[in-house]
Structures are given as structure tokens and as C-alpha cells.
Amino acid sequence: MACGLASGGERWPAPPSLSRPPMDPRTTMAPSSLLLSVILCSLCAVALGGNAHNFVVVQRNSFESTERACSSVTRETVLAGTTLSDAGVRIPTSLGDAVDSLEYVVTLGIGTPSVQQTVLIDTGSDLSWVQCKPCNSSECYPQKDPLFDSNSSSTYATIPCGIDACKQLVHDFYNHGCTNGTGPSLCQYGIQYGDGSVTTGLYSTETLTLAPGVTISNFSFGCGRNQTGPNDKYDGLLGLGGAPESLVSQVAEQYGDAFSYCLPPGNGTAGFLALGTPGNNTASFVFAPMHKLAHISTFYVVTLAGISVGGKQLNIPPAVLSKGMIIDSGTVITGLQLTAYSALRSAFRSAMSAYPLLPPNVDLELDTCYNFTGHSNVTVPKVSLTFSGGATIDLDVPSGVLLQDCLAFTGGTYDNSIGIIGNVNQRTFEVLFDTGRGNVGFRPGAC
Template identity: 65%
Template sequence: MASSHLRLLVLSCSLFFISLGSTEHNFVVVPTSSFASEPACSTVSHVTSEPRRASMPLVHRHGPCAPTGSYAVKPSLAERLRRDRARRNRIMSKVSGRMSTTLSDASVSIPTALGDAVGTLEYVVTLSIGTPAVEQTMLIDTGSDLSWIQCNPCSSSECYPQKDPLFDPSKSSTYNTISCDSDACKQLIGDHYGAGCTNGASDASLCQYGIKYGSGETTVGLYSTETLTLKQGVTVPDFSFGCGLHQHGEFDKFDGLLGLGGASESLVSQTSHTYGGAFSYCLPPGNGTSGFLTLGAPSNNTGFVFTPMHQFPGVSTFYMVTLTGISVGGKKLDIPPAVFSNGMIIDSGTIITGLPATAYSALRSEFRNAMSAYPLLPPTNNGLDTCYNFAGHSNVTVPKVSLTFNGGATIDLDVPSGVLIDDCLAFVGGNSDNTIGIIGNVNQRTFEVLYDTGRGNVGFRSGAC
């Protein structure tokens, strides 16, 4: 009898620990000390050495790993989120067709329907342009197509202070302007990046580009070609880009922008004959570490999960996926599939993920339940309504948040970097369910996110940086 009771006790304890282990598997204990900003750069190279891919380091523009050159002080969370809302609103305007006509600036017409918010862009890569090659630090953006840098001649009243010396086209043997009657200029105009032609003394007028971003910045200059050096020994000849001569707005010391969108002007499209229209990046978990940007698909898909990619009709810039479910702490949320039917744009430049109203309500409710041990702060005007006071806690237990996509691909967001931002849940809700969502860069941290336009899918590989 005693041995029977003992066996029953052991079995009960075993079941208890199995249950406890299953529960703990869906939660992560995080030291609150890890929420503090990194005091120094602890970069480790994650750049691939695959010969058919071109890979380069990627870092946060306001972190200690940023290239030496004294970037401006990191904006407050409230300011970053204000700019983020401007970007989301502009993206929604572009996909819904609510676009203005033109704005007169620097004596040219600039389409106001283009560009998002430069101020939200947080990750930079260092490339080189020209012959001899001149180093430039550029923001990356999957929500933009046309790449541009500032060029001489450009006075202090027309250009903003930047990290590196201005690129001087007159000192490069491979620089060329693009004429206004060329097919390339006609394509630029057709994609709404054109800004008319120069009226110089020469017989051939030159093609001008112009972009007005969602938060008010404008960049105008000559549409040109040049040799772009991705890394030592890897170049893109005759790369089409904007040579900026008139910049206005709150730009922040970076040297230019690298467009990774889906339209013909982007780096991805211009190198599709070499890299198959594929690229990937890994955004690091914190500002004190590095990630990477890579052109080309990996030689094998080990570690990736894939979901079909599609584009919004008439807007080739954005990459879209279909979300089918969300889980919190291992519990799948009761969200009708129709809520996600409009799709989700996956974007490197948006910070906070925006969900349809019903989906966000379910996520917020379950996340708050799972975090009920910690004081919930009152809502603020920064748009985030699920923020916590972790004072007095040396550790915090955070539930895993999982996203499931069309085709069954499921990813567990990194905890805490992919779930929390400044102790707040890194999601917001839309005003209705009849909206397109946006997967922001916080949720993407530590994943290699592979955009493979040739195969028509998006892949995710966890723990890549």
C-alpha cells in the first residue's frame, strides 16, 4: 500500500512539473537590468560569407555601434512615436489612393504622395559611391524605392549637416547625369519620383527627382548614375540614384537613404539580374549590437519558415503578407480570420506594429492578463496604452507573443526586444478592422527577414543576430 501511495505521489509530482514546464516554455524571465540602454558597442559580426550574396553590417543610427560622427541625440519615445504615426498615416494614404497632387518647392513640382517619414528610420549601413569610392552612411528603408545622397555643390542653407563629407560628382570618373528625354527619366516620372527637368544652358536638359516625406522633409536634385560599392570587391555599376542638391526639413546627419522597396528604382530591382530580387536583414535586439543587410537569397533554407508575399494593387513599393493568428503565452487568441483579410505590410521603417482593431483588442486583453503581477500605467498621449511600472522588480516574467502567417509559418517574437519598447507593448490598434496592418521593426528584431521577390515569399529565421 505504501509503495502504491509513493508511486501515486511521484506520478502526481511528475505531471505537475510537466505542466509547469509547459507553462514556463511560453513565458520568459527577463532581468530588468537588460532594459537599460547599452553603455558600449558589443558588436559581433553576423555577416554571411556566401559568395553569391553581398552582406554588410547594419547598426542602429543612435546606438554606440553607429559609425563615428556624432549622430544627434536620440529623440524621446514620444517624438519617435509621433513620427511613427506620421509614417503609418502616409503609408495608409498611399495604399488607399488618397494622394495629393504636387507641392511647389525649390522651383520644381514635388509629388506629395511619395515618401514616408525619414525621422522614423533607425538603421544604417555604410556603403561607398563613385570612383574613387567615397564612404557614405545611409538609412535603409523597405518603404522607399529611390536611393539618394547629398552632393556638391550644396550650400549649408540647402543641405543639412551629415556624418561624412558631401559626395562630389566632379571628382568621380564614373558619375553620369540622366537626360530628361531618356527612358529612365520617363520611368521615374511614371513612378511619381520625377520633379521636372533642368533649364540649364546646355542643349540637353537633365532629369530631376523630388521626394516629399510624410513628416514634411523634401529632397530634390539630379537623377544620376554611379558605381555603388556594397563591400570590398562587390560593385553595382551604373546604379541609378538621386544626387541631392536641395534638402529641407528635420534631417539628422545621415548621408542619404537606401531604397529597398519593390519599384524599379530600388536597389533590389536594379540588382535583380545578379541577386534574383532577394534581400534580407537582421535588426539587432538592442542599440549596442549589430545586425546585417544582405543581397541575394541563402543557398539553403535551413532555419527559415516562409509565407507567401503579395503586393497591394497599383503600389509596387510595399511587401505584404497575410497574418492568420496571434498567440500570447501559448494561448491562441480568438480572432476571426476575416479580421486579417486586408493583409499586413512588413516594413523596416515603421517602429510599432499596427493591427486591426479587433485583433489588437484581443492581444491587449490577453497580454494584460498575463502581466497582471505588474502595475499598469495610465494611458499616455504617445499612442501606447499597455505600459508597466517595473520598479522594485529585479526580474520580469513576460509572455511569448507568436505570429502565425498564411501557410502556417509561425514565429515567436524575441523577448523582450521584440515585444516591449520602453516597458510598453509594441503594438497599437487601428480604428476599425477594415484596414491594412503594418508589422513594425520592433517585432522583427533578431530575425533574418528574407524578402524573396523571385520566389514570391517572405522568410523568417530566428536568432540570426
């Protein structure tokens, strides 16, 4: 159903039972308060003006226009927008309304002949997978498209145990042992994500079609045979993390060690996923230093130096934010450290005092929600994030600040622990992950 109920929990892998060491941040970084259930297509608004440059006046009726607009981005529209450039390939992204999801998705081809698959894009995990036949209702979640049939592809191949590709899964916490049948021993993968969903199956290779005439041969992926937990109706997941299993790592020889995306605000427009660097055309970006976590190459981490509401800097001790924030396209809501969130919530409520507070939204697990009934226009304060090194971005208003009339942040982690910047806050920015230069760039108004 278009614009329906969607799960919005974390999509970073968290497999405690699948060969992971103690104190892995995939289980320690965020408590269950980030496991959200959210309504798709919540906001679709037009900024009409400003107030001393620190507030934006938004038409109230435009908050409710997304249900009419979000269905206009069809699979055909997305496929028609695929483009090539000297720097690489650019694939349209869209909110997953067609698969009942608030996650962002792309449509790719897999197999020979190529079969279209709509997959979630996730910078918080590495191994890509799709659900595969045979898969009955007790083994797989319902998806909108037909299951991928590996037997119908001339280029599908399983990966045997014992080779380096299978051994690498152990190092990156994706290993699920080997098959024990009478035939050859085959490599199995297994992932449990932060929202509790699980996928297991055969680690395999296949031809991946990024765009007409643009293929990746022998692309390593998971042919999912058993999926459980909260999943929407997408066909699988496209891993964009930093480990060797990710799409980004597998195509680095063709496109280099950089990629970017723009996540549209949900007003019927398409964004993009671009493999390759934008060349020297980076004047409109601001850049923040990026680092990796020790012994875990998946995550892209930046450090917040401060947060502003309505142009006023919040009083947050630097130590609270010192462990950094993972930039995760596969998590919907940003999880701040508790002290930082408390300061943000207090300042935001003060700036929005003209509007009555509603009780916390239990379904969304958000606690700063408003009743805008009777208001034709709503004045929303700008929320700005400042990163180490001084780069500052103003989140899009309202799509990057409000979700279902609620402040789209939560106190998801303890002080002095790592947080997550979710996809709502990233809306309309081109986010450029340049691992070669060790930074993340942000270009506003890119989609």
C-alpha cells in the same frame, strides 16, 4: 550623440503633390498615430528562462544596459564584417545610434574614389539617395558625415530627361519634373515619406561599392539637393522595395531576385543585409506567402491569420486582417488594424497585470507602458504572429515586444485596411524576401 533621441515614423514614400493617383495606400494606410518619436537603445536584455514556454523571464537591469553597449558597434566594426559568399554579398547592419537614429543603417561607398556613406535601409521605398553638395542648412538636414561631393567623383553622371529611366519615375511616383535652366534638361526626383520628410534633387548614376572589390557601375540614385522634415543624421537612404529604382532590382542580374536581412536587438551586435538567396540552406526558415499591391510594386505584403499572447490565440475576425501587412524595415513601430490592436492590448495587459501601468507615453505615442521599479526580473508573455499558410513566429522577448517599457504596437490603421510590421518586431530574425518564389521567410535568432 550615441543613444539619443530618434525619429521613428514611416519611411514609405507618400508624395501627394508628386504625381500620385487618388487612394494611393502610401497616404491612406496609416494615420498620424504612427509618426513616432522614440528613444534609441531602449532595450538590451537577456532572456533567462521560460514559464510554460509561453512567458520569458528577463533581468530588469538588462533593460538599461543598451546605453553602455550600443556604442560598441562602430563604423570600423561594421566595415570589417562585410563578407562575400557564392550566393552574393553580405553587409553588416546596425541600429543607427551613431547617427542618432532608431532606424537600421548600413555603410556603403559611393563615387570614385569611393566615399563612405551611412544610409537607412528601407524595404518600404525604392529610390536610394544621399545628400549632395552644395547643400546649406536651409536646404539639407544636418548629417554626421561630410556631404557627398559629386564634383569630386570621376564616375558621377546626371540622367537627362526623356530617357526611359526618367520616364519610369513617373510610373513609380518618384518624378519631380525636369530642370529648366539654359543647359540640358535633367531628370529630377521627388519623394515625400509617410513621416512628412521630403527629398528632391537630380536623378543620377554613380559607382556603388558594396564591399571591397564589389562595385555596381551606373547605379541609379538621387543626388539630394533639398531635404526637409524629420530626419536623423544618416547620410541618405538605401531603397530595398520592389520597383525598378531599388537596389534589389538594379542588382538582380548579379544576385538574383532575393535578399534578406537581420536587424540586431540593440545589444552592441551587428546584423546583416544579404543580397542573393541562401541557396538550399533554408531548413530553419518558416515561410509565408507574399503578394504585391495592385499597381504598386514597392511593398512586400503578407497576411496575418492570427495573433497569440502567452500562448492564447486572440479572437480577431479574419476580415479585420484581410488586407495584409507591409513588412517595412523603415518603420519602427508596428501599426495594427484597430480591432486587432485592441485585442492584443487587452490580452497583453492581462498577462502583465503584476506590474502597474504608467500613463501613455506621449512622446512614443504608445499607450501600454509599465513601471518595473523594484522588480529584479520581469516576466513577459510571448507574442506570436501567425501568417496565412500556417507559419508562426515568436517575437524576440523583450527586444521585439517592448520598447521603452511599452508594448511596441499601435492601432495604426482602420479595420479591413493595410497595416505595417515595423522593424522592432523584426529584430533578431533573418527576414528573407524571395520574390521569385513569392514568399517571405523568417529564421529566428539570426543576429
